[in-house]
Amino acid sequence: MARDGYVWWYVDALSEDGRQGLTIIAFIGSVFSPYYALDRSRDPFDHCAVNVVLYGERANRFCMTERGRDAVSRDASHIQIGPSGLEWDGTTLTITLDEVTAPIPSRVRGTIRLRPNGFTGQTFTLDATGEHRWWPMAPSSPVEVSLDAPSLSWRGTAYFDTNHGDTALERSFSDWTWCRADLKDGSAILYDVRRRDGSGQNLSLRFAADGTRRDIRPPLAAALPPTRLWRMPRSTRSDDSVSTIVRTFEDTPFYARSLLASTLDGESVRPVHESLSLDRFRNPLVTFMLPFRMPRRVG
Template identity: 50%
Template sequence: MGPRFDVVVQPNGYAWWYIDASSDDGAHGLTIIAFIGSVFSPYYKLSGRARPDNHCAINVSLSGPRAKAWAMTERGSHRVARDADSFAVGPSNMHWDGDTLVIAIDEISAPLPYRVRGTVRVSPEMIGTTAFQLDPAGRHRWHPVAPRARVEVEMAHPGIRWSGDGYFDSNFGDEPLEDGFDDWHWSRAHLSNDVAVLYEGRRRGGAPFDLALKFDRQGRWHDVVQPAPAALPRSGWLVKRATRADSGHDPRVIKTWIDAPFYARTALATRLFGEDVTAVHESLSLGRFRSPIVQSMLPYRMPRAFW
């Protein structure tokens, strides 16, 4: 069983597949997100969100010495093709061959145009078969496809090649993300034997939610008690960040991979469940995202191609 790119996405809805990875030496980071009904797209919002397949993108973000890159170009349905095992958006595509997700990237960055081109291979250690509801009505769902994976990165532009451990999940929804939540904080950490995933935040209206899980090397999961709250400094855009850590331990920001007006993705040095680990962490402020000022900024980083 693989990621299943042929899911039905209803009007107002969304689907995305998310991969993150860090190089073995800790110097480089990668995130790739493939969207149907791109949740942060100003074009999808202005369209009335009637046709999710007409608003698709493959977002690529690379960080590291002499290897920074960002691309997220939205394309319409005439440039999209997908079935159970593959998803193509314009010149970029991802394909599940039964064992490995192969991602062919061919994008142009924005607002400064430069080529982002290469191949990423994601080889899961295990495949998760359980999806989790993030709200009582089940309008927003999260599926950890491969909580632990091996990732190989070979980029022609920028010229970089590395391998490291990674993570692969997917999210699905039947309404806009900002209709369901005000904010959230998410993190994942590879422990010596398990993978810890921590979710928490506020639903729209202020009701809190949280989810804390461990996945073993066979993909089996169980609930765990959330570690103690831990403060983090705000991002450069002053997005509030919060996380969890073993009592008495103060997490440290190693590097902020993505710093946007409503979103931050960060590498943390922390301690969880008795182990010193590096965690990938994200904070999302949907209150910020709703701001007309932020909405007016989005097209500069998320252009839409009409060819």
């Protein structure tokens, strides 16, 4: 992997009743790490983390402890970062978690099993020079969540992708929005990026449950209100230019995650949506605050 580079594996899931959700991101080269940004060696393997966020009526947690290269092991089907890991056995992605929240410590421990019906066949380049690649591997798959801490079990659908890059995100992009929605057959994904050179890219994708790509009419721009606390800008697209906020999961200085209600490809959907401002991320005040939520352990 390139000096200054990164790779992450991303899972987000919602329960069948829509009352519980989670996000898990395993990072090599933690792109939002203040420690990585200040490390002159720019060694991605010395800045790894498993980010876990729980949303819902019964439990809300945020974990992101950064670890060095001695805490990482991996092969073609497995990656372990500290006490947490992801393993693929050919049919099931099993994620084992044992993380601690910050700044107030509490445990997040348990197992998530995702069983993709199939995989997509295309990787997308997000920038003009090919330094950032995105593969939406399994956009909609059955998932089982079984946590001991907090005590929580549910079934639902999950999204699984990976991003791989050769340089820091904030050098290439100013901001982006992304959302994914379950459809009657498969899923839809919207990914809109704004690059540092002033250009942009708007991806409108649809995939069947087995990963086969389907045609989709590009939806229209739809305004959304900013978040309440940090006034993070939000926007999306929908068939009729109308979308509403159902719930805001995360409201931070540079990132927002939300549940929307809108229409995509003729279906009423509840997309999971994110807004990321890399201009805000570069603010020195944000860099100062991040270690309170993202502690670092040497081992």
